[in-house]
Amino acid sequence: MLDLRYIRDNEAAVRQAMAQRGAEVDLDGLLRVDHARRAVLQEAEQLKSERNAVSKEIGVRKRAGEDTTDQQSRMRCVGQRIQELDEESRRLQADLQERLLPIPNIPCADVPVGPDASGNRVVREVGTRPAFDFEPATHVDLAERLGLVDFARGAKISGSGFLVYTGWGARLERALIQFMLDLHTREHGYTEIQPPLLCHAATMTGTGQLPKMADDMYAVESDGLYLIPTAEVPLTNLHREELLDRPLPIKYVAHTPCFRREAGAAGRDTRGMIRVHQFDKVELVQLVEPDQSYAVLEELVQHAETVLQRLELPYRVCELCTGDLGFAAARCYDIELWAAGHQDWLEVSSCSNFEDFQARRAGIRYRDGAGKPRFVHTLNGSGVALARLYVALLEQYQQADGSVRIPAALCPYLDGKDRLQAV
Template sequence: MHDIRALRDDPAGFDAALARRGLPPVADMLMRHDEVRRRALTRLQELQARRNALSKEIGQARRNGEGSAELEAGSVALKTEMEALQQQAETEDAWLLSALAELPNRLDPDVPDGRDETANLVVHERGVRREYGFEPKQHYELGEALGLMDFAAASKLSGSRFVVLRGGLARLERALGQFMLDLHVEEHGYVEHAVPLLVNEAAMYGTDKLPKFADQSFATTDGRWLIPTAEVPLTSLVAGEILPEKSLPRRVTALSACFRSEAGAAGRDTRGMLRQHQFMKVELVSVVAPEESAAEHERMTRAAETVLDRLELPYRRMLLCAGDTGFGAARTYDLEAWLPGQQAWREISSCSNTRDFQARRMNARLRRDAGGPPEFVHTLNGSGVAVGRVLIAVMETYQRDDGRIDVPEVLRPYLRGCEVIG
């Protein structure tokens, strides 16, 4: 959510910021509605003062035994006008709130310009791509050949974009989730949570998933939503709160199922597990003081990179350009893993600084120890990382020529010493 005062102070700058995302100018339209609302509120205050004065005059006239009918009629007329002004102010306020809720976050100045992912910048590349004495297969070829990845069974149960994992691959997926949780809790200072998979509309709105992405999420018949990511419940824990400065930063994590309708994804990644309606993900969320969010963004991204370092997976960090940065983010790093079977880099984690964009929507604030009025916190979220996608990367990276899959050394304790899947 945007601060209307920032729009009033610099409408040209507001339009210029949105133009970086390819949006047309909107400041003039917003300011016209804001001016109507403010005029109505100003007039409402004037009439309230006049009505208060009339009430005193009516009371004095009655005490003096004088007629007060004319004064009372004037008071009724004022009340009628005030009710109309109140309705006008509320209508304009609702319109402004709705319009602002549809506008994306302002980008950080160092976010590169560009229309799509082709303009993203490589920050660094880590790890060594393996050489194979055979043609590497894609994950679904490996999984189906082993009989441990079954898309047909999932389709019978739920339709397309679902998968059933069996045996060693089901265990490997579980091991990956447990390994990442342990790493983030024990080494990176995150507090593990188990969160609801169903949330209310307020939680979705506060984390900028509504109204913009309603068609990309699943709603229940009783008005709740299946979470598209654990970011929604984890971040919403501070909704409506005024947090003591000494309680920050707050770093929380959860391993959860996530649900996305994948609206608009027709024809994209139709084979395999890359784009599913249901998947597992370890989410990282930080709530910090405003001056700490840039450093926290680097810290969070490094925590996600550590997962890939420990698994010895080649990856690169990308700074997303203006056209590829998500709706609620001011700045985003994507981590992309190298998939030998695809011979391509694919996103495996996304870490974003939303600054105060979400905090304004959910009214999450902090109070400084030195006093003063509450101010909005900054919130950050990132994949730490997507379990299904890192499973794909492990399968393709650690494949053998006979189709079996080596278990990364760091995961073997979670699999009771198992070294090979197959």
């Protein structure tokens, strides 16, 4: 959520930012409602001030045995007027909130301007894409041949887009999760969290999933709960409506399953593991002081990249342009893995600085050097997303004989096994 006063004072800058994002925003309507609300508020507060003073006087005069019926009946009228104004003010406040919530964050000044994904900029490409002396298979064939994933039974149990990992396939998934959690807790200083996977509407609003992305989430309507689409939701909301009394930065890492309906993506990437309704992800979240957040964003990207470097997988880092930036992000890097079988890049991480956009929504503050409460800056990044990492790993390390080699960093997590073979 943007700061209303900032919008008031920087109308032109906000208009430009929205245009660069390609976002349709009714600023005139917003400012009109804001103006009306303040006028009503002023009148109501003035009357309340009067009522407070007179009520006090009534108390004093009554104790002195004087008759106060005149004042009481006058104040009864004032009270009625106050009630009307309060109702109007509540209505305007709700209207204002409704107009404010769907406004996306303002992109950081360094973000390249562009209309859509075509305007994204490749920042760096790391590692070498493999050259095969045989026809490389896709992960679907590899996973089926090696008995790692049972696509058919996943569909039977839950429908298309749900996976059943079996045997060493399940072990590999668990190994990757544990490898990443160990890396981020031991070497990058994150505190491990196991959060709830169901969250209610206030939490979903805090990080910006609601109201805009309601259709992409699985809802448990009978209890007013939503399955999390990412661990970002519970992690960032851990400190919702708090004035933090602990030193910043706060760094959390969590492995959770993520649930996505993929409502707008029906028919895309339907085969295999690239786009599924449930996948595992290791997520990094940091709450930091405002002047640190852009340095921390670079650090966060490094932490995600380290995963891929240890696994010796080729990847590239892209900076999203204004038109492709997520709703709440001020700046965002995507990390894409090379899928050697598909001959294509797969997004496995998205690292964003939200500045104070989420913190304002969620009410997460800290005390600055002068002791004044200020909103923290929040960041998050996948470190990294499973399923697609799994895809890239299988396709990257496939051998001519149909087996898949295990990178050295992962062997200790698989009882020293260095190769997956058909049984």
